[in-house]
Amino acid sequence: MNRGKKSDRYKRILLVQFPSDRCTSMRPPPGIGYLAATLKSAGIEYDILDMTFPDCEFEDLKNKIREFKPDLIGISFFTLMYKRHYQWIKELKNMGMDFRVICGGPHASSVKEDVMKDCDEIDYCCVNEGEETLLELCRGKPVSEIKGLIHRECGKIIYNGDRDFIKDLDNLPKPTFEKFELGKYIQKEIPLVTSRGCPFRCIFCSVRLVMGRGFRARTPKNVVDEIEYWVKRGYKQFAIVDDNFTLIGERVFEICNEIDRREIGYLEFRLNNGVRADRLTKDMLIRMRDVGFRFIQIAVEGGNNKVLKSLHKDETIETIETAMKMACESGAEVYANWVVGAPDETWEDVKDSLRIANRSCAFKTDFLNLIPTPNTELFEWVEKNNYFVVQPEVYLNDPSYFYRKPVFETPIFSIEDRLRVQKVHKLINRKLMRKMVHRKLRLYGKLVAMVGSMIVASDIFQYVFYNNRDFRRSVDLVRSTIQVREDKKRRKVSV
Structure with missing residues (x-):
């Protein structure tokens, strides 16, 4: 890419990640x-402010803004708490400083022009991938010619049309998070985006609205180059945040082989976003x-084929149970999630x-309540049948609904039954964790195993674990130490 030019439309960009109140600051956001x-x-020239840290206030x-004096502020946010986000933007524009605001992220890509209809203070909106759109806007390309951009002209809101998704992800500069406060995140962990897009059609998922249904992947060499970059800087833990990392099995093997070939050392990979069971094989999991995939989350979603079909999962419960068993037998720590309310x-x-x-x-x-987000098939189905018990503008602006409170019911599945699910599941989850x-912990004796299992499964331990950085x-x-011992034991058994 070319260096900065005097003719650029915008020369000082402040990138901001708004908090959704659903997630704590686990790791730096890969999008910005x-x-x-x-x-x-x-x-x-640019600067960063990640507002997901609990101690980061709106005044910060x-x-x-006063310190950096940007001429363009790029704000990324999710749909949750969008009304608060709009209010913040209005207050920023009342500061009396000369800057423009462009919004992007999942919410902007899902509702498009509605963002600018609901908030007059937003000057631009970026739909889907933002790298090329933002750069063209800064460089001074005529606004009306920038694909993927929504803008205002003569009192009208104009969308220039969809931009083609980036096909060659290897050409994108890799995040180095230079201006991020890496030491403040709860985990010393780097997010990796090795692919974008998902070809499947789950009715509750908004990925197709944000990243499209076309699967695009980085080459194994490019992925491992990024891993090696961070290993040289003291990082060994990585979260792969792809929407469908295991879609192409051959590519997964190639990434593993490249990691092995470079002899990078001890690594930990977490598949936090959930993978499809029907894309897992015994050989792949092993x-x-x-090479270090120690935590795998499997998106189960439903408990029988009838429910899976209604969710458009396009896989069977038999396949899912087999995959869970294979994943456990591989030595990975397996997490499994279901949705309630199909x-x-x-x-x-x-x-x-x-x-x-x-x-x-x-x-x-x-077990998570299904939360209908705008323009998904689930949202349209609930709205069409008038099943909402809490209106979208309420639950999408109250984070408590994203945990355990149902927002719709059907004639065959009441609110009371949905709430009963959470009570029963809590007991099951605690038993499994213990x-x-x-x-x-059996390696350290029966007493340690008994006491340790009770402590780890407690509510207070889980709360602190997910919210306190040092803890x-x-x-x-400790987990890594135990994993190393388990690895050594497993290798001895296999020999």
Whole structure:
């Protein structure tokens, strides 16, 4: 890319990640990480403010603006808490400083022009991938010619049309997170985006609205180059945040082989976003485990084929259970998640899910309320049938609904039954966690295993684990030590 030019429309860009109140600051956000890398490569001056840190207040954003004096502020945010985000933007524009605002991220890509209809203070909106759109806007390309951009002209809101998705992801500058406060994140972990897009059609998923259904992947060499970059800087833990990492099995093997070839050393990979069971094989799981894939989340979603079909999962419960078993046997720590409230789902169907969870080998399970987000098939179905018990503008601006509060019900699955699911699941999850922790700690004696399993499964431990940086990093260090011992034992057995 070319260096910064005097003719650029915007020369000082402040990139901001708004908090959704759903997630704590676990790791740096890869989305604005890629935007920052793009601006840096182009020689455009930029700064960063990640507001997901609990101690970051709105006043900190205003102070950053006064200090940096940007001429363009790029804001990324999710749909959750969008009304608060709009209010913040209005207050920023009242500061009396001369800057423009461009918004992007999942919410902007999902509702498009509605963002600018609802908030007059937003000057531009970026739909889908933002690297090329933001760069063209900064460089001074005529606004009306920039694909993927929504803008205002003569009092009208104009969308220039979809931009083609980036096919060659290797050409994108890799995030280096130089201006991020890496030491403040809860985990000493780097997010990796090795692919974009998902070809499947789950009714609750908004990925197709944001990244499209076309699967695009980085080459194994390019992926491992990024891993090696961070290993040289003291990082060994990585979260692969792809929407469908295992879609192409051959590519997974090639990435593993490239990691092995370079002899990088001890690594930990987490598949946090959930992978499809029908894309896992025994050989793949073993190979992944050999190079450091120690945590795998499997997106189960439903407890029988009827529910899976209604969710358009395009896989069977038999395949899912087999994959969970294979993943556990590979030595990985398996997490499994279900969603509650699929069309045609009943309490009897959920009992199938609970039975599978109860007999599974998973370290942890989760049962999540289905939350209809705008323009997904689920949202349209609930709205069409008038099943909302809480209106979207309410639940999408109250983070408590994203945990355990149902927002719609059907004639065959009441709110009361949905709430009952959470109570039963909590008991199952605690039992599973105790069992798996006990198994891991047996190496240190029966008493340690018994006491340790009770502590880890407690609510207070889980809360601190997910919200306190120092505690989380200490526990991760202990887990890594146990994993190394388990690896040595497993290798001896295999020999």
